Amino acid sequence: MAHAVTPSFEQALDKYEPVLGLETHIELGTASKMFCPCPTAFGADPNTQVCPVCLAFPGSLPVVNEKAVEGAIRLGLALNCSIAPWGRFARKNYFYPDMPKNYQISQYDEPICVDGYLNVTVDTPEGPREFRVEIERVHMEEDTGKSSHVGGSTGRIHGASHSNVDYNRAGIPLLEIVTKPITGTDSLAPLVARAYAAELRDLVRSLGISDVRMEEGSMRCDVNVSINERGAGEWGTRSETKNVNSLRSVERAVRSEIERQAGVLDAGERVVQETRHFQEHLGRSTSGRSKEEAQDYRYFPDPDLVPVAPSAEWIEELRATLPELPAAQRARVTAEWNLSDTELRDLVNADAIGLVEATVVEGAPSAEARKLWLNELSRRATEQEVELSSLPITPAQVARVIALVAEGTLTNKLARQVVEGVLAGEGEPDAVVEARGLKVVSDDGALGAAVDEAIANNPDAADKVRGGKVAAAGALVGAVMKATRGQADAGRARELILEKLSG
Numbered sequence: 036m037a038h039a040v041t042p043s044f045e046q047a048l049d050k051y052e053p054v055l056g057l058e059t060h061i062e063l064g065t066a067s068k069m070f071c072p073c074p075t076a077f078g079a080d081p082n083t084q085v086c087p088v089c090l091a092f093p094g095s096l097p098v099v100n101e102k103a104v105e106g107a108i109r110l111g112l113a114l115n116c117s118i119a120p121w122g123r124f125a126r127k128n129y130f131y132p133d134m135p136k137n138y139q140i141s142q143y144d145e146p147i148c149v150d151g152y153l154n155v156t157v158d159t160p161e162g163p164r165e166f167r168v169e170i171e172r173v174h175m176e177e178d179t180g181k182s183s184h185v186g187g188s189t190g191r192i193h194g195a196s197h198s199n200v201d202y203n204r205a206g207i208p209l210l211e212i213v214t215k216p217i218t219g220t221d222s223l224a225p226l227v228a229r230a231y232a233a234e235l236r237d238l239v240r241s242l243g244i245s246d247v248r249m250e251e252g253s254m255r256c257d258v259n260v261s262i263n264e265r266g267a268g269e270w271g272t273r274s275e276t277k278n279v280n281s282l283r284s285v286e287r288a289v290r291s292e293i294e295r296q297a298g299v300l301d302a303g304e305r306v307v308q309e310t311r312h313f314q315e316h317l318g319r320s321t322s323g324r325s326k327e328e329a330q331d332y333r334y335f336p337d338p339d340l341v342p343v344a345p346s347a348e349w350i351e352e353l354r355a356t357l358p359e360l361p362a363a364q365r366a367r368v369t370a371e372w373n374l375s376d377t378e379l380r381d382l383v384n385a386d387a388i389g390l391v392e393a394t395v396v397e398g399a400p401s402a403e404a405r406k407l408w409l410n411e412l413s414r415r416a417t418e419q420e421v422e423l424s425s426l427p428i429t430p431a432q433v434a435r436v437i438a439l440v441a442e443g444t445l446t447n448k449l450a451r452q453v454v455e456g457v458l459a460g461e462g463e464p465d466a467v468v469e470a471r472g473l474k475v476v477s478d479d480g481a482l483g484a485a486v487d488e489a490i491a492n493n494p495d496a497a498d499k500v501r502g503g504k505v506a507a508a509g510a511l512v513g514a515v516m517k518a519t520r521g522q523a524d525a526g527r528a529r530e531l532i533l534e535k536l537s538g
């Protein structure tokens with residue numbers, strides 16, 4: 036058997052075309068679980084948020100959480116789906132220690148939302164390009180518990196001496212969003228997958244139904260990839276890479292999988308249908324469970340639950356609660372703020388549109404607001420390794436700093452120090468100005484004293500100005516700025532110098 040040699044991405048794309056499919060799980064931010072009243076807060080002690088229902092005690096009965104159904108419908112509407120007027124939950128039967136019932140309540144052939152789409156934009160050297168990702172379905176299900184494998188020499192599963200199971204997560208409501216096969220992306224496949232995950236995350240966040248934090252697991256992507264020879268007219272066998280937990284990893288998982296499968300086919304072998312696991316430190320996936328014998332989950336309608344039958348009135352009520360969605364918001368701010376493609380992209384990449392807009396609402400001009408968030412504040416967020424929105428400064432405070440610059444109380448340089456003070460917890464911008472003594476010195480009294488001193492200390496320059504060489508005033512202005520540690524109003528200082536020396 037020929038040994039598979041992994042070609043480069045470009046070589047792979049010369050010969051093969053990729054097909055993608057994304058399955059995304061989103062943990063809904065409801066106060067209680069999907070089928071019982073247990074709380075859902077993250078980070079509680081193990082097995083403290085459990086009850087007979089989510090632990091599957093005999094005789095316990097599940098009851099559907101209406102808020103979760105509401106979230107599913109709102110997402111379906113935002114994804115342009117049809118909402119099913121009637122559907123049932125199904126039992127998906129399999130054994131796993133972190134799933135106490137030995138089945139997961141899910142939806143099978145009667146999902147609540149079907150046939151939608153989400154448009155995503157990818158940057159190419161020729162400019163932005165839009166793709167329409169078709170959504171096959173959105174369905175509701177419950178999360179499993181969480182196993183950890185401990186003890187032993189390595190602390191990893193092979194070396195572990197025993198496993199612990201925490202059922203706090205068991206029964207947390209999940210939505211699974213499944214795309215139809217995505218074709219025609221060619222070499223843009225990794226970027227399309229990433230852009231889809233990013234757009235879906237932003238959409239869900241705008242609906243307020245989940246905090247969609249990939250690194251905390253409240254949004255998890257399974258990435259399906261297959262390739263086929265160009266013009267083959269038939270798709271190849273897919274692999275499914277599980278639980279990819281960052282946007283960058285979604286991109287890398289697609290890219291590395293296209294390369295790997297191309298190597299397999301080049302060597303005359305077959306791609307095996309399997310589950311793979313993305314390894315963050317390797318930048319690619321490794322083989323997991325083979326799915327060649329498609330697992331039989333023996334799905335059947337759950338007899339303990341009533342059907343989900345949202346009325347047309349309820350669906351319309353929920354439609355009316357949809358906020359402005361990210362795509363519409365981008366189009367609007369592009370027009371309102373007169374943005375170029377690049378400026379819009381920078382704002383999107385920094386996740387700053389909402390922050391800038393909130394700052395504008397507080398009265399700041401959009402150009403100034405954009406500058407502060409994208410330069411000074413983005414830099415500090417990167418330094419502190421937090422998201423821009425997690426910096427301890429509010430849009431109202433940013434707007435106040437901008438206003439202080441506009442009214443001449445602060446220079447841009449002083450403004451940066453005020454921002455630093457606010458971030459350090461020294462209080463509101465005005466309090467920081469006061470406490471740090473950052474005001475521009477422009478009142479003639481204080482400034483006059485500094486000017487007199489500069490003239491006394493620089494007699495040569497002063498003589499030149501007296502003799503008509505106005506340019507020599509620059510040295511005196513410099514001395515005033517130095518004496519006031521940059522806080523003088525330079526323009527007013529210059530006027531005072533010329534007044535005093537012309538007499």
Ligand SMILES: Nc1ncnc2c1ncn2[C@@H]1O[C@H](COP(=O)(O)OP(=O)(O)OP(=O)(O)O)[C@@H](O)[C@H]1O
Binds near residue numbers: 054056058214215259
């Ligand atoms: N040949 C293919 N190449 C790439 N993606 C594919 C291909 N065929 C199907 N897909 C995509 O793979 C995904 C399959 O997800 P789906 O939830 O339907 O099934 P599953 O993975 O078998 O089930 P489970 O939810 O149990 O993991 C979909 O996004 C689908 O569009």
Ligand SMILES: [Mg+2]
Binds near residue numbers: 058211213
């Ligand atoms: Mg699936």
Ligand SMILES: [Mg+2]
Binds near residue numbers: 257
């Ligand atoms: Mg799957």
